[in-house]
Amino acid sequence: MRTVYVNGQFVPEGEAKVSVFDRGFLFADGVYEVTSVLGGKLIDFAGHAARLRRSLGELEMRMPVEEDELLDIHRELVRINEIDEGMVYLQVTRGAAADRDFAYPGEEVEPTLVLFTQSKPGLADSPAARAGIKVISIPDARWGRRDIKTVQLLYPSMGKMMAKAAGADDAWMVEDGAVTEGTSNNAYIVKDGTIVTRQLGTEILHGITRAAVLRFAREAQMKVEERAFTIEEAQAADEAFITSASTFVLPVVEIDGTAIGAGAPGPVAKRLREIYLEESRKAGI
Template identity: 75%
Template sequence: MRTVYVNGEYLPEDEAKISIFDRGFLMADGVYEVTSVLDGKLIDFDGHYARLERSLGELDMNNPTTREELLEVHRELVAKNEIVEGMVYLQVTRGSAGDRDFVYPDPETTKPTIVLFTQSKPGLAHAPAAKVGWKIITIEDQRWARRDIKTVQLLYPSMGKMMAKAAGADDAWLVEDGHVTEGTSNNAYIVKDGKIITRQTSNDILHGITRAAVLRFAKEAQMVVEERPFTVDEAKAADEAFVTSASSFVMPVVEIDGAAVGAGEPGPVAARLREIYLEESLKAAI
């Protein structure tokens, strides 16, 4: 049985409890982060902590912890649950004021709720899917306008993943005004004539921690990166496509809406970026 963390306590998962009045449950009034674990160490922890602080700030929510405290909790959960490869999920909500109200509770009297748990994912770094690539479908982006805040309101992305599953695909790319915004839980890229193209950061997409690292590594490897929106037609005509996220790292995309991308198999740019990302991230893991 897993050990989880709830508001300062390490507990067996079946003893963990949250109030039915918690605003994360009633209003999706909360934010989250997922940090990958490889070789028992945390990948990009500081990036995830910085984004957590930003998300909390955008929602006028107090941060109930410090970097050092949170790092200790992550490490303790990894150790207690013997995670070699997997993930640590962190969620902070505005807490419970003891009733339901649209108005925010007074932060002086209502403390945020903080929860963490681990997920063991053996073979995460060497996922078989990376060798064959993902098939994706495109769907209309019907999410709210502040996708840059990593909130727990993930219903539409979940619907998108179910649409993909029903279509026999691995995931969905969200499309707005003819242009791809991002995947349901990842950032989207195409490669054309050696150039990596991905949408620039704004309120339209999540500011991916893995995205930032991969683009930095790409530039260091003298790859050309162009940050701009791209269309679905551009994606279908690309030489390669891929996505990035904390759990999939760099994952090739080989088919879009039934049309093969490039040769219909993972390409060299995605493969090289995945290799570089894993190598460099393991070096910097804490």
């Protein structure tokens, strides 16, 4: 049985408890982060911690613990649960007020902090990375502040199920004719050697893996263009791929039934995945 962390205590998962009045449960009033683990070390922890602070600030919530303590909690969970490859999930909510109320509770209510691990052997050597994935396009029906990593993930979950029903692996969301992002990842295409991905804004999540991959791409002298693109443009691209903390760099080989390029993972996505994994392993903490 896994050990999880709940509000200052490490407990067996079967004994973990959160109040029924917790605002994360009642209002999705909370944020989260997922940090990957490779070789027992945390990948991009500083980036995830910085984004957590930003998300909390945008929602006028406070950090429940200092960053050093947060790192210690992550490391202890990885150690206790013997995670070699996998993820650490973190969630902060506004806490549990005395009763249900749309208005925020006062400062006397402590935030809820929950963390747990997921063991994913073979995370780095993913069969999906070798074969590529298929995606469909769906309308983007989410709220307008996707730059805040909130726990309100119902529509992305619906998108995953739409993809599954269509015999695909994931969905890319489209708004005003342009791709925003995948259900749980940032989206990219490659055309004539140029990597194209949507610019940062409130329309997409500011991916930590996205930032690292774009930095590595520029360091490798690859051309990067941050702008919106359409599904039609993606279908005519030489390559496509996604990035996220749990998939790293993952090639996309089909969009809405149209093969991308040769219908197999392309050289740019392959190389970026190699660089990301190599650099991340070296920088893990």
